Amino acid sequence: MSDPLDDLASALAAIVGDRHVLTDPDQRAGYETDWTGRFHGAARLVVRPASTDEVAAVVAICAQHGAAIVPQGGNTGLVGASVPRNGEVVLSTTRLTRCDPVDTTSGQVTVGAGLTLAVVRDHARSAGFDLAVDFAARDSATIGGAVATNAGGSRVVRFSTMRAQVAGVQAVMANGTIVGSLSGLPKETIGLHLPSLLSGSEGTLAIITAVRLRLVPWYRSTATALVALDSLAEAVRVLPQFRQSLPHLDSVELVMPSAMRLVCAHLGQACPVDATAGAYLLVECAAHGDPLDDLVQALLQHTPHSSSAVATDHVMRSHLLALRDNITVAINHIGVPLKLDVAVPLDALAATATDIESIVARLAPLASLVIFGHLAEGNLHVNILDAGPAASALTDAVLQLVIDRGGAISAEHGIGVAKTQWLVAQRGSAEISLMRSVKHALDPDTLFNPGVLLA
Ligand SMILES: Cc1cc2nc3c(=O)[nH]c(=O)nc-3n(C[C@H](O)[C@H](O)[C@H](O)COP(=O)(O)OP(=O)(O)OC[C@H]3O[C@@H](n4cnc5c(N)ncnc54)[C@H](O)[C@@H]3O)c2cc1C
Known part of the structure; x- marks a missing residue:
């Protein structure tokens, strides 16, 4: 009752x-x-x-x-x-399901903040366009949530993050006023840019109710390969070669061995390539014409001694993509992880991953570390299972390492409540104070999301 x-x-x-x-x-x-x-x-x-x-x-x-x-x-x-x-x-926001017809002239669409990424992607595809941002939570994650977190995902290497897809927003401010524009003009220099302000604001400044999205072409032909490499350093070394030789490069996802073992066990399948590799890359190209030859050529040229699996049909492609899509689910299946989504400059990536392994071994020897991520952005998803009472010390050590290496304590998931106490170390007190001033000006009574971002 x-x-x-x-x-x-x-x-x-x-x-x-x-x-x-x-x-x-x-x-x-x-x-x-x-x-x-x-x-x-x-x-x-x-x-x-x-x-x-x-x-x-x-x-x-x-x-x-x-x-x-x-x-x-x-x-x-x-x-x-x-x-x-x-x-x-x-x-x-899940009932904010406005879905305007795709504007094929501008290559844009206006949608409600509550539509999921998958629904908007399918809507865009029905008009020959595509949504640039994609990640495993696509069937539940909403457009408003993706803007509020400046979500990234697998296609950032080609199209950047959610922030870059937003051509306009409509939002409700803490005083109940409705602001914003959904006209989607590609050029407007008319003062402060609301979409930029709200992208990544994590629900602390306004409630986004509708979004004008830039769409990208729908590349129907894809070529996908899983490549087993000796090490993460080797993966970083081949990245610029892939970038240069693959004009249709769409994603370069990183799966470290612990993540590969876990997801294979979760899906009940064997690793499709060398199971003893030091790092795996899931590389996808997408184009109007078939990019398979380009991808095979690039693999032969840049990773000639590596074991690789190249998808030759949709079934095999789905199998390969499922490996990446199911890692987060596989981790949660085992237990509630300490999650640290971080990014460092690419030249520091391999050393950072090694140092994180040492930190975990030192502070929580019984914990399991599972790392995967988005290679091109130097983005590591660090998952620590069974961190126990060491969780806080682990977070301290990993985030400080990332800051020392010139990285970001959140690459794409946001600060939320999980990382508020580390934000000052990243941004410095002058910027925190600036952000507080903006928050206070827009939401003086802390109506929206208290405790998030700025504790
Ligand atoms: C399996 C899995 C894989 C994932 N992979 C990725 C990935 O690759 N890349 C990535 O970036 N993220 C990833 N995520 C994280 C998550 O899906 C994203 O952060 C997503 O953008 C959140 O969208 P949501 O609608 O679920 O938002 P919620 O979880 O509901 O909210 C997230 C934040 O946005 C705010 N918010 C939500 N809607 C609005 C709105 N309309 N107006 C204002 N504020 C709002 C909330 O207050 C909160 O601060 C993954 C998550 C899972 C579970």
Whole structure:
């Protein structure tokens, strides 16, 4: 039985309808724990508005009641920023499903923030275009969440991150006003750029309700190969050669041996290439014409002694891509990991991975380390299982190492609540103070996502 609606719930129900204000603990549960199971908190209630106007009205009512809001899209975020921490209202964007026809003249589309990446990708493809950003959580992660986290994924080597795909946003500010433009003009120098401000803001400055997206051509022909290399240093060495000789290079995903063993066991299959390699690259090219010859040529030329598996049909391609797509799932299947998504300059990548292994061996000898990532951006997803009480010391040591190497303590997942205390070491007190000023100017009462990004 749900409790009788309190004043706030009644006021919100008058806007979105009773069915979309969830006060019952069973109904709220799915919104209260993050994808990893590491972050959890009770929500005062969950509200699911279906339009920008409804979001604006919900925000105004919450502000009147002094009820802080956690914006939530697909709840696939990995840094604890999408779930409540202290009895906040969870504002789910999943009913913001506007889907305008693809504008083939501009190569853009306007969509609601709650549509998933997969839905928008399929919509774009129906008009011969494609969504530039792709990653394994595509069936749940939303466009709004991807903008709010400046998501990356596998195609950044070719098309950059989500920030670069945003031609316009519509958003609701903490005072309930609706701002932004969805005109998508490629050129406009008319003051501060709202899409840039909100990309990567992790739900702390505004609630994004709709996005004007730049699309890319849909390259229907793909060539995919898994290459076994001696070491991560070798992988870094071949990267510029692949970049130069493969004009249609679409992704260069890194899988370290521990991740390969884990995902193969999870999928119940043998490693398709040399199982004793020191690093694996999943390389994909995509083009209008078949890029297979180019890829095979590049492999023969730049990795002549390596064992590789080249997909010659869609079934084999799916098998190879499944190896990369299922690593995160395979890790979570074993336990709740300490996740550190970091990036360093490429010339420091191999040494950083080696140093991380030493750190884990020293601070948590019984823990298991699983590393994979996006090679071209020097992005390592460091997953430590069974970190136990060493979790904080491990985080300290790894993030300090990354900062010392000139890297980023978050490459694509964001700061969330997981890394707030390390942000000052990365950005310095002057920049933290600047960010606080912006936050205070836009959200003086800390209505949006308290505790996230700036603790
Ligand atoms: C299996 C798996 C693989 C992944 N792979 C990648 C990867 O390769 N690259 C990558 O970048 N990420 C990856 N992620 C992380 C995650 O999918 C992304 O961060 C994604 O962009 C989050 O989208 P979401 O809709 O789930 O957002 P949520 O998890 O719901 O929210 C994430 C953040 O965005 C805010 N937010 C959500 N919607 C809005 C909105 N409309 N307005 C304002 N703020 C909002 C939330 O408050 C929170 O701070 C992966 C996750 C999983 C589970």
